[in-house]
Amino acid sequence: MAEPWEEDEGPVKKFMFVNRKAPYGTIYALESLEVVLISAAFDQDVSLVFTDDGVLQLKKGQTTDGIGMKNFSPTYRALEGYDIEKLYVDKESLDARGLTEDDLLVDVQVMGKAELADLMDEQDVVMSF
Amino acid sequence: MKFGLLVTTGPYQHQASDTALQYCRAALEKGHEIMRVFFYNDGVNNGTRYTTPPQDDRNIVNAWSELAKEHNIDLVICVAAAQRRGIVDEGEAQRNGKDGDNIAEGFRISGLGQLVEAGIECDRVLTFGG
Numbered sequence: 740m741a742e743p744w745e746e747d748e749g750p751v752k753k754f755m756f757v758n759r760k761a762p763y764g765t766i767y768a769l770e771s772l773e774v775v776l777i778s779a780a781f782d783q784d785v786s787l788v789f790t791d792d793g794v795l796q797l798k799k800g801q802t803t804d805g806i807g808m809k810n811f812s813p814t815y816r817a818l819e820g821y822d823i824e825k826l827y828v829d830k831e832s833l834d835a836r837g838l839t840e841d842d843l844l845v846d847v848q849v850m851g852k853a854e855l856a857d858l859m860d861e862q863d864v865v866m867s868f
Numbered sequence: 869m870k871f872g873l874l875v876t877t878g879p880y881q882h883q884a885s886d887t888a889l890q891y892c893r894a895a896l897e898k899g900h901e902i903m904r905v906f907f908y909n910d911g912v913n914n915g916t917r918y919t920t921p922p923q924d925d926r927n928i929v930n931a932w933s934e935l936a937k938e939h940n941i942d943l944v945i946c947v948a949a950a951q952r953r954g955i956v957d958e959g960e961a962q963r964n965g966k967d968g969d970n971i972a973e974g975f976r977i978s979g980l981g982q983l984v985e986a987g988i989e990c991d992r993v994l995t996f997g998g
Contacts, residue, residue, distance in 0.1 A: 752988055766952075767998070770909055773948060777980040781988065864987040866874065866995060868909075 752863035753784045758793035759867060762812065763803065768796045769811055771868035776814075779821035786825035786862075787818075788855060789847070794832045797843040815845050829855060871895055872986030873905040877997030878913035879928040880921070884997035885914050889931055891994070896939055903990050904942040905932075906983045907975075911997060912950045915943070917972035929972045936974030943975045944982045 756775050760767040778785050789797055796815070803810040818824070826847040833839060833849065840849055850858075859865060873892065877884045892902050907914050919929040936943050945955060956964065957971040971977065987993050 750988060754984070754987060766909065770949060774908075774980050774983065778984045780981065781984050783984070783988065864993050866987075866993070867998060868876075 749782070751782065751784055753786070753861060754778055755786050755788060755859060755862040755865045757788045757790065757859075757865060757867040758796055759791045760796075761792040762796045762798075762801065763806060763808055767868040768793070771866075772811065772814055774866065774868075775818070775823065776821065779818075779823055785823050786827060786858070787823065788827045788829070788859075790829035790832050790855070792832075792836075794828055794836060794838060794843075797826075797828070797845060797847065798838065799842055799844045812844060818845070827855060827858065869895075869991045870901045870903050870989065872903050872983075872990035872993040874983065874986075874993060874995045875905060875907050875911040875914060875997055876909040876995060878910040879919065881910075882997060885911070885928055886926070888996035889928070889935065891996070892935055892939075892941070902939070902941050904944055904982065904986045906986060907943070907945045908949050908980075908983065909997070910953065912945045912953050912955045915945045915950075915972050915975040916955055916970045918970050919972075933972050933974040941974075945971070945975055945977045946983070947977050947979055950977055 756771055758768060758771050762768045801810050801812045826845060828847045828849050830849050830851050873888055875885055875888050879885045895902060914929060914932060917929060921927055932943060935941060955971060956966055956969045957977050958969045960977055961969040
């Protein structure tokens with residue numbers, strides 16, 4: 740028997756994943772991305788927020804050879820293929836780090852904290868990494 | 869109300885795991901339901917039975933096991949996060965050629981889908997840690 744969320748008109752909830760940490764230095768960015776990829780299989784309304792050092796996760800030109808870690812940044816480009824297309828980036832966090840939208844490796848919507856707060860308010864589930 | 873919990877930090881170094889336990893007890897006492905506790909990031913370290921704190925300290929792992937037994941709560945450890953950190957059950961130990969398992973009573977190892985499922989089924993998902 741199909742589980743409720745597997746039926747055609749199963750419940751769709753709004754999931755927001757908030758990414759706050761730099762891509763390397765801690766495992767949060769990588770393990771957040773793993774949750775995001777799994778969530779795509781459940782046909783939910785998924786959005787991602789990048790704020791604080793989390794904006795660095797999307798920076799173009801990451802090379803990790805020198806630190807012996809896997810460069811997982813190409814995975815962000817694959818999100819579109821999983822129908823995860825709502826990527827929101829905090830403008831203040833970009834500004835504070837001297838970055839603009841052109842420095843990012845995927846298409847995003849840049850917005851202010853007030854707008855992000857409104858979006859967050861609309862969610863059913865918010866998970867922050 | 870039906871709650872799901874996400875625990876993202878290990879025991880002792882952070883208080884989050886203690887707080888999650890206390891939250892579970894308080895919610896159950898008030899008649900709420902805890903559908904699942906999902907352990908992710910370093911939170912998977914809450915599920916090793918080799919944890920041996922000094923005798924005058926609380927044993928957080930045993931406290932989770934007791935809570936699960938008393939109230940039939942589903943304690944789920946993320947398999948990918950667990951493999952990175954050396955938390956294995958019998959099946960995972962065999963599959964990965966390890967010489968033993970260390971999962972504590974009342975915990976089970978499963979995938980991240982269990983976290984998303986909790987998000988879909990529960991009225992609220994609360995994060996402890998991070």
